[in-house]
Amino acid sequence: MVPLSDYLILSAILFACGIIGFLMKRNIITIFMSIELMLNGVNLSFVAFASQWHALSGQIFVFFVMVVAAAESAVGLAIIIAVYRTRDTLNVDRVDLLKL
Amino acid sequence: MHLALFLIFGVVCVAGAVNLLIQTHPIQSALSLIVVMASLAVEYLLLGAEFVAAVQVIVYAGAIMVLFVFVIMLLNAGEEEHSQGSHIALLLGLPSLMLVGVLLTWSVMHQSTASVSIGSLYGDPKTIGKLLFSQYLLPFEITSLLILIAIMGAVVLASKPEVTPVGPDSSLASGKEN
Numbered sequence: 161m162v163p164l165s166d167y168l169i170l171s172a173i174l175f176a177c178g179i180i181g182f183l184m185k186r187n188i189i190t191i192f193m194s195i196e197l198m199l200n201g202v203n204l205s206f207v208a209f210a211s212q213w214h215a216l217s218g219q220i221f222v223f224f225v226m227v228v229a230a231a232e233s234a235v236g237l238a239i240i241i242a243v244y245r246t247r248d249t250l251n252v253d254r255v256d257l258l259k260l
Numbered sequence: 261m262h263l264a265l266f267l268i269f270g271v272v273c274v275a276g277a278v279n280l281l282i283q284t285h286p287i288q289s290a291l292s293l294i295v296v297m298a299s300l301a302v303e304y305l306l307l308g309a310e311f312v313a314a315v316q317v318i319v320y321a322g323a324i325m326v327l328f329v330f331v332i333m334l335l336n337a338g339e340e341e342h343s344q345g346s347h348i349a350l351l352l353g354l355p356s357l358m359l360v361g362v363l364l365t366w367s368v369m370h371q372s373t374a375s376v377s378i379g380s381l382y383g384d385p386k387t388i389g390k391l392l393f394s395q396y397l398l399p400f401e402i403t404s405l406l407i408l409i410a411i412m413g414a415v416v417l418a419s420k421p422e423v424t425p426v427g428p429d430s431s432l433a434s435g436k437e438n
Contacts, residue, residue, distance in 0.1 A: 161262070161263070162262055162263055162266045162306070165368065166266065166270075167303075167307075169368065170270045170273065170274070170303070172364070173274055173277070174273065174274070174277055174296070177274075177277035177278065177280065177281060178277075180281055181280060181281050184281070185281075185340065186340055186341060186342065187286050187337065187340045189286045189290075189328065189331065189332055189335075189337055190280075190286050190289050190340065192328075193280065193286075193289055193290060193293050193328065194280070196293065196320075196324065197277060197280065197293065197296065200296065200297060200300055200320070203300075203312075203316075204300060204303060204304075207303075207304055207307050207309050207312055208307060210307075210309070210381060210383075211307045211308060211309075211381045214381050215381075216381065216383055216387060216388065216391055217391070217396075219309050219311065219312050219383045219388060220388060220391055220392060220396055222309075222312050223311070223312065223315060223388070223392070224399060224403060226315055226316070226319050226320060227319075227403050227406075227407065228403070228406065229320075229324065230319055230323060230324055230407075231406055231407050231409075231410035232410075233324050233327055233328070234327065234410050234411070234413075234414045235410050235413045235414050235417065237327055237328070237331045237414075237418075238413070238414040238415075238417035238418035239417055240331060240335070241331065241334070241335065241417070241418045242417050242418065244335050245420075245421075250335065250337055251340075251341055253341075
């Protein structure tokens with residue numbers, strides 16, 4: 161028996177690590193990985209609550225989150241490739257103009 | 261036993277997440293993110309979510325991370341450069357961080373949640389599949405549409421831009437993009 165709060169604390173730690181990475185990292189790919197880390201933290205709390213309330217819809221929601229994350233990462237990495245083509249850098253501090 | 265497994269893989273999970281923040285090279289961050297996802301799959305198994313654990317390994321640790329590593333290799337991403345921190349962020353951030361910390365510890369102390377009994381909710385692929393194709397059929401179909409749009413968007417965004425006849429510089433720049 162594991163308390164529900166332990167799962168939620170682990171999920172909160174993962175989400176906080178994702179936020180810290182999102183704010184502090186300067187490489188655009190690492191920032192994108194931090195977003196994936198945040199999504200994983202949210203997924204863990206979804207599954208924990210699904211077990212708590214005996215509702216399978218929580219797990220189905222996690223499935224949808226994963227599918228949307230896959231679509232998002234495909235589009236996001238394509239955007240990163242496009243940014244690298246035009247700017248020749250992955251540093252977000254140097255990507256500060258909408259138009260070249 | 262369950263608590264021990266939860267603690268071991270929780271520590272591995274947090275260590276991977278912290279390592280993601282510490283490492284400066286993106287490929288090392290990607291590898292530690294794979295560690296996080298694999299240990300999260302074990303946590304899902306402990307909660308009885310078999311299908312979600314399998315999808316976590318196949319889709320997240322498999323497909324998405326391969327895409328990440330592929331892009332890192334493709335763009336030849338190197339060490340991260342550091343930026344100078346701003347004073348306003350430090351001035352505003354530290355008090356808000358402390359405030360959030362106090363709030364979080366207060367809410368953790370004053371809670372009374374029941375324990376999650378392991379395996380009480382059995383999310384095997386059969387049950388999940390039945391639910392997906394009956395009650396959640398419309399969201400499922402809409403998701404397939406979303407993936408179709410994402411594929412087209414990724415192809416359009418990542419494909420090479422057409423060379424606009426501006427001058428000799430543009431053709432030179434497009435040649436460098438390979």
